[in-house]
Amino acid sequence: MTETTAPPETDLVLTERRGGVLVLTLNRPDRFNSWNEELERRYYALLDEAEADPEVRAVVVTGAGRGFCSGADMDDLQGLIESGDFGAMVGREPPRHRPLLFGKPLVAAINGAAAGLGLVEALYCDIRFATPKAKLTASFSRIGLIGEYGVAWLLPRLVGRSRALDILLSSRVILGEEALRLGLVDRIVAPELLLDEAVAYAEELATSCSPAAMRVIKDQLLRTEDLTFAEAIEDGDRLMLEALNGADFKEGIASYLDGRPPAFSGLAIR
Numbered sequence: 001m002t003e004t005t006a007p008p009e010t011d012l013v014l015t016e017r018r019g020g021v022l023v024l025t026l027n028r029p030d031r032f033n034s035w036n037e038e039l040e041r042r043y044y045a046l047l048d049e050a051e052a053d054p055e056v057r058a059v060v061v062t063g064a065g066r067g068f069c070s071g072a073d074m075d076d077l078q079g080l081i082e083s084g085d086f087g088a089m090v091g092r093e094p095p096r097h098r099p100l101l102f103g104k105p106l107v108a109a110i111n112g113a114a115a116g117l118g119l120v121e122a123l124y125c126d127i128r129f130a131t132p133k134a135k136l137t138a139s140f141s142r143i144g145l146i147g148e149y150g151v152a153w154l155l156p157r158l159v160g161r162s163r164a165l166d167i168l169l170s171s172r173v174i175l176g177e178e179a180l181r182l183g184l185v186d187r188i189v190a191p192e193l194l195l196d197e198a199v200a201y202a203e204e205l206a207t208s209c210s211p212a213a214m215r216v217i218k219d220q221l222l223r224t225e226d227l228t229f230a231e232a233i234e235d236g237d238r239l240m241l242e243a244l245n246g247a248d249f250k251e252g253i254a255s256y257l258d259g260r261p262p263a264f265s266g267l268a269i270r
């Protein structure tokens, strides 16, 4: 009898440093990079590490092999039906939207299919690069499930309500160019250039933009969703005063006037 052993959790996401950019590769190519709890735990732990590491200024996430991530593993979903243990699906820590809270730029290089949770994980990223043949699909409605991991909140904010409903109700496969038109992705790049271009974009943010300002901007955009316009103006005023007192503002102006690249501290704005 042959015994199969699962790969160690550390292999589920490959890591590679390219300058100030950390590349994370979802790595279950034999299962079309389908999502499971172990993969989620490892990916989210690596984001925690990247958050704490001042040398990492941006992260690019991509998939190994021909897909980005095909969503929950179908065999696991069958196992779930058999066990009936649905409680394990809710209230997990870290929160399932951990990547949305990541304080540094998070760029997706969508090298192939992004389905179900795979699409949601791509949508958690700040900017999405995709190949022309990348297949994007919500998938949920085709297997009797609903928009989970907050996608029903996120998607209308990205593409508008009607398009979100089209995508979630139909779960039709959307290819790169249409995804670009809909606003599901931001750049279309040939497969052989995809990762390099995503990394180059991330590296540009890593070297030219203030980490402190980017962290606040990301947080600002998320929190502003819940504010009135007047509150958003007030919130912006408060944050602006902090930024004006920040080391990165002084460095930004000094480097501009000196005609040199900025050397941002990477510290908090205050």
Ligand SMILES: C/C=C/C(=O)SCCNC(=O)CCNC(=O)[C@H](O)C(C)(C)COP(=O)(O)OP(=O)(O)OC[C@H]1O[C@@H](n2cnc3c(N)ncnc32)[C@H](O)[C@@H]1OP(=O)(O)O
Residues within 6 Å of the ligand: 031, 032, 034, 035, 070, 071, 072, 073, 074, 075, 113, 114, 115, 116, 117, 118, 135, 137, 138, 139, 140, 143, 145, 173
């Ligand atoms: C709690 C729930 C959360 C969720 O995420 S629900 C959503 C779960 N995911 C899905 O429903 C997606 C199912 N997959 C598909 O619809 C399609 O695939 C794609 C659109 C993603 C890609 O289509 P194409 O490029 O034509 O590839 P292919 O030939 O269908 O698949 C290639 C191989 O990958 C396996 N595979 C695909 N998705 C999954 C998955 N989610 N879990 C496990 N295996 C998967 C297939 O079976 C096949 O395998 P083989 O080459 O051996 O025939």
